[in-house]
Amino acid sequence: MSFLILIVLFAGLGIVLGYAAIRFKVEGDPIVDQIDKLLPQTQCGQCSFPGCRPYAQAIANGEADINQCPPGGEAGIAALADLLGVEAKPLNADNGEETPKLVAVIDENTCIGCKLCIQACPVDAILGAPKQMHTVIAAECTGCELCLPPCPVECITMEPVVKTLALWTWEKPENAAQKETS
Amino acid sequence: MKLWRFNGGLPSLAEHKNESTHLPIETAPVPSQLVYPLRQHIGNAATALVKVGDYVLRGQKIADAQGLISAPIHAASSGTVSHIADHLIPHPSGFSAPSISITTDGLDKELPPSGQPDFRQLSAADLVSLIREAGIVGLGGAAFPTAIKLDNQSKSRRIDTLILNGAECEPYISCDDRLLKERADKVIEGVNVLLHLLGAKRAILAIEDNVPSTFKAIQTAVNQNNNPAISAAQIPTIYPTGGEKQLIQTLTGKEVPSGGIPADIGIVSINVGTVYAVQQAVIEGKPLTSRIITVTGEGVTTPRNLEVRIGTPISTLIDVCNGYTQDADRLIMGGPMMGFALMNDQIPVVKASNCILVASKHEAVTEKQAMPCIRCGLCASACPVSLLPQQLYWFSRSEQLEKAEKINLLDCIECGCCDVVCPSHIPLVQHFRYAKSALKVQHHEKHLSNVARERFEAREARLAQEKADRAEKSRAKKAALKEKPAKETIDAAISRAKAKKQNPSEGEG
Numbered sequence: 001m002s003f004l005i006l007i008v009l010f011a012g013l014g015i016v017l018g019y020a021a022i023r024f025k026v027e028g029d030p031i032v033d034q035i036d037k038l039l040p041q042t043q044c045g046q047c048s049f050p051g052c053r054p055y056a057q058a059i060a061n062g063e064a065d066i067n068q069c070p071p072g073g074e075a076g077i078a079a080l081a082d083l084l085g086v087e088a089k090p091l092n093a094d095n096g097e098e099t100p101k102l103v104a105v106i107d108e109n110t111c112i113g114c115k116l117c118i119q120a121c122p123v124d125a126i127l128g129a130p131k132q133m134h135t136v137i138a139a140e141c142t143g144c145e146l147c148l149p150p151c152p153v154e155c156i157t158m159e160p161v162v163k164t165l166a167l168w169t170w171e172k173p174e175n176a177a178q179k180e181t182s
Numbered sequence: 183m184k185l186w187r188f189n190g191g192l193p194s195l196a197e198h199k200n201e202s203t204h205l206p207i208e209t210a211p212v213p214s215q216l217v218y219p220l221r222q223h224i225g226n227a228a229t230a231l232v233k234v235g236d237y238v239l240r241g242q243k244i245a246d247a248q249g250l251i252s253a254p255i256h257a258a259s260s261g262t263v264s265h266i267a268d269h270l271i272p273h274p275s276g277f278s279a280p281s282i283s284i285t286t287d288g289l290d291k292e293l294p295p296s297g298q299p300d301f302r303q304l305s306a307a308d309l310v311s312l313i314r315e316a317g318i319v320g321l322g323g324a325a326f327p328t329a330i331k332l333d334n335q336s337k338s339r340r341i342d343t344l345i346l347n348g349a350e351c352e353p354y355i356s357c358d359d360r361l362l363k364e365r366a367d368k369v370i371e372g373v374n375v376l377l378h379l380l381g382a383k384r385a386i387l388a389i390e391d392n393v394p395s396t397f398k399a400i401q402t403a404v405n406q407n408n409n410p411a412i413s414a415a416q417i418p419t420i421y422p423t424g425g426e427k428q429l430i431q432t433l434t435g436k437e438v439p440s441g442g443i444p445a446d447i448g449i450v451s452i453n454v455g456t457v458y459a460v461q462q463a464v465i466e467g468k469p470l471t472s473r474i475i476t477v478t479g480e481g482v483t484t485p486r487n488l489e490v491r492i493g494t495p496i497s498t499l500i501d502v503c504n505g506y507t508q509d510a511d512r513l514i515m516g517g518p519m520m521g522f523a524l525m526n527d528q529i530p531v532v533k534a535s536n537c538i539l540v541a542s543k544h545e546a547v548t549e550k551q552a553m554p555c556i557r558c559g560l561c562a563s564a565c566p567v568s569l570l571p572q573q574l575y576w577f578s579r580s581e582q583l584e585k586a587e588k589i590n591l592l593d594c595i596e597c598g599c600c601d602v603v604c605p606s607h608i609p610l611v612q613h614f615r616y617a618k619s620a621l622k623v624q625h626h627e628k629h630l631s632n633v634a635r636e637r638f639e640a641r642e643a644r645l646a647q648e649k650a651d652r653a654e655k656s657r658a659k660k661a662a663l664k665e666k667p668a669k670e671t672i673d674a675a676i677s678r679a680k681a682k683k684q685n686p687s688e689g690e691g
Contacts, residue, residue: 036635039631040627040631041630041631041632041634041635041638042634043634043638051638051642052635052638053635053638053639075581122638122641123634123637123638123641124637124640124641125637140633140634140637142630142634165221165273165275165277165279166622167622167623167626168275168277168619169616169619169620169622169623170274170612170615170616170618170619171612171616172613172616172620173552173609173612173613173616
């Protein structure tokens with residue numbers, strides 16, 4: 001008798017679990033999404049992966065280390081270490097250096113309209129047509145520098161982002177911090 | 183009238199009001215050059231309506247509002263537009279920003295004002311657009327476009343209380359006090375306009391109890407006006423009782439929810455200087471082109487209140503007050519608690535400028551060496567918003583901005599009470615200002631990276647689609663080649679060739 005009860009019980013639980021597995025199926029790989037959220041989305045490929053999402057995937061699979069993203073810098077590494085519960089480490093110098101954010105500017109007098117940079121831009125931030133002048137949509141440019149190598153006339157330069165009033169920050173009272181840490 | 187008490191505050195802050203209150207408001211002369219930064223309010227910068235060389239009159243609109251949260255700008259005297267270029271602006275960054283400069287001709291010709299003394303005939307929507315067109319923004323210092331606060335129509339809300347903020351709690355500043363002393367009747371007229379516009383049940387004009395003579399002037403004006411909905415209230419002098427949220431709490435016992443606005447609890451609160459500007463705009467038909475500014479401090483010979491054309495360089499104000507004294511050390515816009523230092527006196531005054539403090543060495547906030555935090559908790563008991571400044575300080579200093587945001591960093595009103603009580607002289611507000619602005623940048627970067635991710639993914643999807651389309655096309659072609667040629671096409675080709683062979687003349691001909 002107790003044997004029968006057990007069979008019924010297990011069968012019932014099996015149905016519940018089977019249903020739950022379908023009903024509450026998690027779409028995608030949440031850890032990849034979480035890692036991707038922390039990456040700066042520059043899509044520059046300095047990490048040796050073709051974009052931020054592939055790098056996130058590689059980190060999740062254990063194929064890449066967390067210190068390969070120069071645009072994310074120290075803060076980005078710290079955030080990744082925090083998320084993944086591993087030790088933070090300095091940026092891998094092979095991948096590049098942390099630099100202030102830049103924006104690409106096309107010298108419109110030199111541009112020959114070859115479209116090569118448009119094909120290289122990972123975020124479609126360059127506008128133009130064959131044999132017509134091209135221009136960068138500054139607000140969409142991530143500063144990845146991928147448009148520089150393909151340009152046959154070297155008319156693209158990277159300029160620092162102009163600090164606007166809206167994004168101005170107050171100075172951090174350093175003297176207090178220095179005093180307390182020393 | 184029953185009053186409530188907000189948390190903390192500084193009941194015994196030295197007031198320094200007497201220096202500037204004993205003299206009546208003096209009208210400052212029209213300077214040779216007026217400068218109008220296009221952004222002198224919260225929201226979008228205005229767009230210039232004039233070009234270099236244009237002749238403008240006093241009251242003429244020279245820049246128009248752009249978008250909903252914005253305000254137009256009007257010329258304060260007649261003259262010629264000389265530049266539209268970057269000019270130093272009154273801002274703690276010391277940045278320059280696009281500004282319109284006007285070289286005045288001294289004639290001070292004015293657009294004929296068209297007042298509406300019969301404002302009760304106008305609908306609320308008409309009054310709101312009138313106030314918007316007059317370029318009126320909050321003159322207490324925040325410079326938020328007033329028309330948006332008053333716009334009842336577009337939102338489903340009910341305002342029952344209108345609060346007129348005459349509580350000038352910050353030391354040294356006395357422009358609202360002088361305004362109420364001398365022009366209380368006009369302010370009350372403005373209150374009537376606002377009551378009609380908002381449909382509020384009552385209006386309370388609140389001032390601090392350290393200026394009894396002003397209170398008398400207000401009461402006389404209220405009695406003469408004979409509108410039972412308007413009352414005057416005297417509230418205890420506790421810094422920062424003039425803060426919007428603190429004043430609302432003092433008068434009604436209600437707290438504005440975190441991240442909310444007073445309208446959420448049925449209240450609109452407006453500075454008395456702004457009410458005067460509303461009266462001028464609606465009843466006398468004059469847009470906002472001047473305001474009252476306190477020029478004070480030990481660094482100026484005759485501290486007093488001036489009625490100043492907006493756009494006047496600070497140096498002109500100092501001249502009217504008989505110049506600098508030998509003690510002049512620092513030029514501060516605003517009061518000693520919440521103001522900020524200016525680069526030089528060629529910076530123009532804007533709509534938000536309520537005080538120019540020429541501070542001597544000991545008046546400026548003394549920069550004592552900051553010592554380590556001893557966790558005494560005095561800052562928490564002084565905080566009028568009931569925040570935990572020391573906790574915010576730890577998070578701000580260690581760049582844990584998200585944690586600071588979680589414990590309501592953005593509710594900090596930067597009043598400086600915690601700074602004053604801190605026995606270790608930690609510049610707490612400076613830390614919070616830094617953290618708030620850094621947080622804003624962080625949010626902006628987050629937004630940019632989200633946009634970049636979307637664009638990247640859209641591009642990947644497009645490229646994948648193109649690739650799939652191409653593969654599909656070539657597959658279809660191959661399939662077509664495999665199937666058809668087997669029979670019909672080959673047969674047809676053979677028969678064509680045969681026909682050619684049989685009739686070679688046709689092919690040649």
